[in-house]
Amino acid sequence: MKSNKELLNNILNNSIEGIILIKDGFITDINQSLVEILKYESKNELIGNLVTGVLIPNINTKYIKYESKTYQELNIITKNGETIPVLIKIIDLDKRNKVAYILNLSELKEKEKLLITKSKHSAMGEMISMIAHQWRQPLNTLSSIVSKIYFRNHTNRLDKESIENSLNDINNQIVYMSNTIDDFRNFFSKEKNKEYIDLYEITKLVIKMIHSDLDSNDIKIKLEKKNNLSKIFLYKNDLIQVILNILNNSKDAFIENNIIYKNISIIIDENEKSQTIVLKDNAGGISKDIIEHVFNPYFSTKNDRNGTGLGLYICKTIIEKKLNGQIYISSFKNNTEIKIEIEK
Incomplete structure (x- = not known):
């Protein structure tokens, strides 16, 4: 024995x-x-x-x-x-x-890194589409300016003032397009350094990055902050990825549910311990049967073509593991509300 x-x-x-x-x-x-x-x-x-x-x-x-x-x-x-x-x-x-x-946790942490990278790469196709949306208007404007110069030249009405005005207009459009590329390039940068950031300014940047895509789908966004915000020491690109994922989810829900009046409100607030970002849409809501599963990996409410089931899981992983925060979701009537809480 x-x-x-x-x-x-x-x-x-x-x-x-x-x-x-x-x-x-x-x-x-x-x-x-x-x-x-x-x-x-x-x-x-x-x-x-x-x-x-x-x-x-x-x-x-x-x-x-x-x-x-x-x-x-x-x-x-x-x-x-x-x-x-x-x-x-x-x-x-x-x-x-x-x-x-x-x-x-070594293997698990490595898998999480791969999933976050996969999520970021899968967003790249959407980003290219967004850049195309952002560039469509300035390209049309440039084409119009060139046509105007060509017409004035052939009718002998091209003077110094019109040339200077046209060149200024061209330069403004080029600067806008260049800034658009910089916004997206910075998001895909491999820089992993923390920096002091303002949640309100970061959210504004995300909206700016995708505003053409939102406009083309008639989605209205209202952004407000309740208090003056102190800056928080965070990984900027990770927070951008989270907000992009959530806004893209809302956009897809609006389209799938055939919502006519599409509205998203974003409220940013601060208290003694934390700052919060609350994103609310009227895209049809989420049923009680599935809402508790939305943060699970590979769970998707979208059809097979559009859904990977990684979006909200990645958001939760980034917020909890990299941004020292929490994410909550609730749904009532036709509205869905996501609250991100980040410790100061």
Whole structure:
């Protein structure tokens, strides 16, 4: 018959989770799965060390639900100094002894990165269409100016003043088109540095990027801010991606539901702890049966041709993991409201 110690070792070493036994803050035992994750030769290199030499708390405490259990998200440090994201659950056995269960998030984090990149790339086709919308009017204007110059030249009515006026008009259209390209190019930039941004100004930029597409679909947007906003230190392009996804969802819902009067309101507000962006549309609403699933991966309310089921899942992932915030959705009558809350 196996002893208690043998049974404990059997449980420890046959678990896919990392497990650490802790007494008064020191490691008393550790299973083989975690030894391999931490890249040590054997558990003897770790037993007797302070557990804080392995576990690194995050600056902002994060809690995540995984398979109906609540875990804290932090990092562990390997023998060679590499940090690995993990979920940890610590259970008190008594006043002096604890057991920590650790789940390696490296693969999951890598998949999240790939999904976010996939979402951004899938938006590229829509962006090209939006650029075409943005350029259509200035191209028509340029064509009209050229025709006017050609006509005046052939009728001997081309004077210095008309040439200067035409050149100014041409230059203005070129500047507008150049700025349009800059707006979209900055969005697809690989720059990943945080910067101090104003949520109101960022939202205005997004509306500017897609205003021609909205206009062509007769969608009216009302943007307002309730208070003076302080700037928040964030990844700008990630927030742009979230707002673009939500506005594109509204646009698709307006079209699919054949809404005649299409309205979106965006209200930005601030309190002591956070800033909020509330986006509300009258695109038909979402039924109670499916609203609780809209943030799940690969769940889509759109038809097979238009829906990937990643849009709102990506929004939630970006907001929670990269922008230190939360996203909520509600629906009533024919309206859908999405609230983004970001800690200051």
